[in-house]
Amino acid sequence: MAGITRYDPFNLSRVDPFSDIDDLFKGFFVRPMALEGQPQMQIKMDVKEADGAYTVHADIPGVKKEDIHVTIEGNQVSISAEVKKEKEEKQGEKVLRSERYYGKVARSFTLAQDVDEAKAQAKYADGVLELTLPKKAVSSAKKLAIQ
Template sequence: MLLTKFDPFKQFKDLERNFYNYPSNNESVNGFVPIVNTREGESAYHIDVDLPGVIKEDIKVDINKDVLTISGERKTKDEVKEEDYYKVETSFGKFTRSFTLPENIDIENIEARSDNGVLEVIIPKKEELNSKKSIEIK
């Protein structure tokens, strides 16, 4: 007795789902993809990147036109084998994350700092000019 409903198109649906969910060129199948949080404050945009185990010398922040790119590498550590087996769940390798910047930023004053495995990039906003003005009629 068949307890599940037969779907003749299930394999096609699975194939389509796997096709569209396959990693892009920027992501590797088993590589390190850092977690990113972005937020907007009153005077700046903030990008926080979780980079545990990555030293600041292995991180690079670049701007090309209106794209900010954070790249680097989480290097493998020497594992100590106490037995004949061990398990490593941490992913290693090179990473790249890119962000399109809005027009209202002060590109000359962008700052980046690394503290406790978190890279924070602060992107200040340009001061908005007062677009409201009364014109005196002479």
């Protein structure tokens, strides 16, 4: 009988006038990207840390490597790509349907340690961007002589 509670008609904690407010806006803020012919593309990635470097695998399918841009500023890494998707359906000489999408996707993240930009490497094959980001050597503290 642990689930039995005493009914109190004057208890206001049971009444929540805003309990259904989330249902009011459900589906109201739908992204227009869900239309047919437009990709719902976002960059998905794995970030791994080793002793001397970070390794990032980012899924960017259907993009040419010339359209991918990676910038490194300290410990912040930004990946952006320009997506160009074209699809055309023909019957004979007449074009019945043509779908084209041009857009840009981007993703930024911050690492725990600064990255050595000079030694960083990027490879792109089979829709996967692989970044090797070596960690910057931590400078040792310098003791200043007081004059």
